[in-house]
Amino acid sequence: MKYYKKLVGKRIYLSPMNIEDAEIYVKWLNDFSITDGIGTSGRVTSLESEKEWISQNSTKYQFAIVRLEDDKLIGNCGIHDLDQSKQCAEVGLFIGDEENRSMGYGQDVLDLLLDYAFNYLNLNNIMLKVFSFNERAINCYKKVGFKEIGRRRQAYYLKGKFHDDVFMDILREEYKNTGCSD
Numbered sequence: 001m002k003y004y005k006k007l008v009g010k011r012i013y014l015s016p017m018n019i020e021d022a023e024i025y026v027k028w029l030n031d032f033s034i035t036d037g038i039g040t041s042g043r044v045t046s047l048e049s050e051k052e053w054i055s056q057n058s059t060k061y062q063f064a065i066v067r068l069e070d071d072k073l074i075g076n077c078g079i080h081d082l083d084q085s086k087q088c089a090e091v092g093l094f095i096g097d098e099e100n101r102s103m104g105y106g107q108d109v110l111d112l113l114l115d116y117a118f119n120y121l122n123l124n125n126i127m128l129k130v131f132s133f134n135e136r137a138i139n140c141y142k143k144v145g146f147k148e149i150g151r152r153r154q155a156y157y158l159k160g161k162f163h164d165d166v167f168m169d170i171l172r173e174e175y176k177n178t179g180c181s182d
Helices: 019-029 032-038 047-057 105-119 135-144
Strands: 012-016 062-067 073-083 088-095 125-131 147-158 161-171
Touching: 012 105, 019 032, 019 047, 019 073, 032 088, 062 105, 073 105, 088 105, 105 125, 105 135, 125 135, 125 147, 135 161
Parallel strands: 088 125
Antiparallel strands: 012 062, 062 073, 073 088, 125 161, 147 161
16 A cells, blocks of 8 residues: 655654455444544444545545555544634544553644644644543643643543533644644
8 A cells, every 4th residue: 555755753653544445444433432532322334334435535634654664554634624714723643552652642633633724724723532531642632732622521422421522723833743843
């Protein structure tokens, strides 16, 4: 599978998505260890539906997360709900296989997405949503500079329990890599 280095970080790069990766995404998007954290465990993802989704979204700021050392696909990320007039958008990401989690890749991904959003797309506010039980993700987001801006209480039901939606954001002026401190 061929990837293109659109945004290059320390240990990963972001590439346009490749339809040939649909099978890998289907495996991940039917894995509860991933979907519980992104809120899609109630869905069943088929190969056909994933190929269609990739075809429709491959030019909409959706990226494959690829390891630099071996060009291995390890996840997916994107910028969505972009509102150019308000200079706002949301970001999201997931790392597929457990062996690639807690390795700092998520922080690299966010650094690349934020740099791109602030310095190329001219955005000012980037938001994300995470579930309150996902401490690993919340800690990652805080390291990058995201701050909690509010909660929607008991808005996510999973395995017999309710959890809060935690909303976090970061402003261009708060981001360390804006290119303004050369």
